[in-house]
Amino acid sequence: MDIRVPEFPKIEISRNLPEFDLIHNALLNPEEKTFLSNFHNYMEEYLEKDLKILEELNYSAEVPIQDKKREIVINFMKKLAEKGYYSTSIGFEDNDVGSVTKNALIALTLSGGFWSNNSERYINGNWSIEMGRLAGGTLYCNPLNYKANKFQRDKFLIPVVKNGLMAASAMTEFKIGSDIVKIELKLDEKYDSIIANGKKLFITNGMLADYILLYGRLNNGKIGGIIVDTEHQQLKNFESSRVRTYGMNDAFVSRLVFNDVEIPKENLLEADGLDLMFHQLNEERLVISAEAIGDCIKKLFFSLSFALQREQFEHKLHHYQIIRFPIAENIRQTNLLLSALINYTREIDKHPQPSNSKMIASQAMGLKVQTAELAFQCSVDLFRTMGGRAFTEQYCNQMGLLDSYCMIHGGGSHYVLEDAESRRYFKVRNY
Numbered sequence: 001m002d003i004r005v006p007e008f009p010k011i012e013i014s015r016n017l018p019e020f021d022l023i024h025n026a027l028l029n030p031e032e033k034t035f036l037s038n039f040h041n042y043m044e045e046y047l048e049k050d051l052k053i054l055e056e057l058n059y060s061a062e063v064p065i066q067d068k069k070r071e072i073v074i075n076f077m078k079k080l081a082e083k084g085y086y087s088t089s090i091g092f093e094d095n096d097v098g099s100v101t102k103n104a105l106i107a108l109t110l111s112g113g114f115w116s117n118n119s120e121r122y123i124n125g126n127w128s129i130e131m132g133r134l135a136g137g138t139l140y141c142n143p144l145n146y147k148a149n150k151f152q153r154d155k156f157l158i159p160v161v162k163n164g165l166m167a168a169s170a171m172t173e174f175k176i177g178s179d180i181v182k183i184e185l186k187l188d189e190k191y192d193s194i195i196a197n198g199k200k201l202f203i204t205n206g207m208l209a210d211y212i213l214l215y216g217r218l219n220n221g222k223i224g225g226i227i228v229d230t231e232h233q234q235l236k237n238f239e240s241s242r243v244r245t246y247g248m249n250d251a252f253v254s255r256l257v258f259n260d261v262e263i264p265k266e267n268l269l270e271a272d273g274l275d276l277m278f279h280q281l282n283e284e285r286l287v288i289s290a291e292a293i294g295d296c297i298k299k300l301f302f303s304l305s306f307a308l309q310r311e312q313f314e315h316k317l318h319h320y321q322i323i324r325f326p327i328a329e330n331i332r333q334t335n336l337l338l339s340a341l342i343n344y345t346r347e348i349d350k351h352p353q354p355s356n357s358k359m360i361a362s363q364a365m366g367l368k369v370q371t372a373e374l375a376f377q378c379s380v381d382l383f384r385t386m387g388g389r390a391f392t393e394q395y396c397n398q399m400g401l402l403d404s405y406c407m408i409h410g411g412g413s414h415y416v417l418e419d420a421e422s423r424r425y426f427k428v429r430n431y
């Protein structure tokens, strides 16, 4: 059964918003524009169909959709990998655009969508698919690129980057969310093996992943990271299942159980687990910021079109200031954050070493907090603009209306860092 109410037409996005037309405005340089334009063309030609099927499946009330979605998501990452869009951690093609900027431009577009100048219509994005790309292509690949030895790179990194295999990064546990230093999962070293015991929660791609970078506590009490080959999810004593979330419909957020799982010791990364996790943080923060900005753009396109089309009290909604003002303000804020994002990613690409400085880390964190909050605000304003219709799945599905609600905290401990950041300003001697 299709849950759609026939009286409600699909919201069609009727026109471009020049403020967000990155191919034609001054923010990006010519090389970045070429990269983005190629990605736009690829998304329109090869990815949009899958994104539409994923959306359509959400309207089936009785048909089991998970298996169908699983197949689409797995193939989607392969298609991204064909052109180097899954992970930018290893650049196989010479390109004048840095890897972090590329990663952010892909995230922005895949999450939010864009107005196609080829076909004069909006190509809708999907934040949850982008979350899967981030988990496999960045959270898994970047630490391996940083510390994997030759054997580990050849076996567990290159095939993921090149062929788009599903991968995941498993940090969060039931008791330990924001406070990752307290990870409890045990990695017990025995001769040539490591025996894993414990549980992980909220792991994006977890139940689809061929490879999982699993963080746990070693015998010496330190945190380590080990690559788990799930043998296509058939690994002995390993279980994975889905955690149902509001929004983020296609991210396959999972619960993992390791009950005496034996992993070859050669899969252990020679690095401190905390160093592995923190090493990638700047890039992760900026890519999530890009996703959030993409989501703002999507919500603003929908708000604008609904306000242009819907009429009440004999006026189109956009005649009312209370509808118009938040849209205009959110467009302005989104643009400011977009230019900050591109400047940070370029800076990190140019100076990868100083990028690890505390100042850049805290600016990236600040951007992530602001962008996630703005995405949340754009959703609230879209909800308000749409009135009762916003509460129907019919429209939620089309817009990923609840995605930003997931990210406001689940994207990773915003307020912990914000709290620490605010304390820094008041750290003075002799008071």
Ligand SMILES: Cc1cc2nc3c(=O)[nH]c(=O)nc-3n(C[C@H](O)[C@H](O)[C@H](O)COP(=O)(O)OP(=O)(O)OC[C@H]3O[C@@H](n4cnc5c(N)ncnc54)[C@H](O)[C@@H]3O)c2cc1C
Pocket: 135, 168, 169, 170, 171, 172, 176, 177, 178, 179, 201, 202, 203, 204, 205, 245, 248, 251, 253, 406, 407, 409, 410, 411, 412, 413, 414, 415, 416, 417, 419
């Ligand atoms: C859609 C989604 C996908 C995810 N994907 C992954 C994944 O792929 N891999 C993975 O390992 N994890 C993943 N996570 C988990 C995510 O990293 C955690 O949800 C996050 O770290 C927050 O932990 P928590 O949910 O336990 O919240 P808690 O740690 O319980 O925090 C609850 C609230 O309190 C705030 N808070 C906590 N401590 C402090 C403090 N000291 N000061 C101020 N405020 C504080 C937090 O910011 C948050 O708002 C995902 C989560 C979601 C929702």
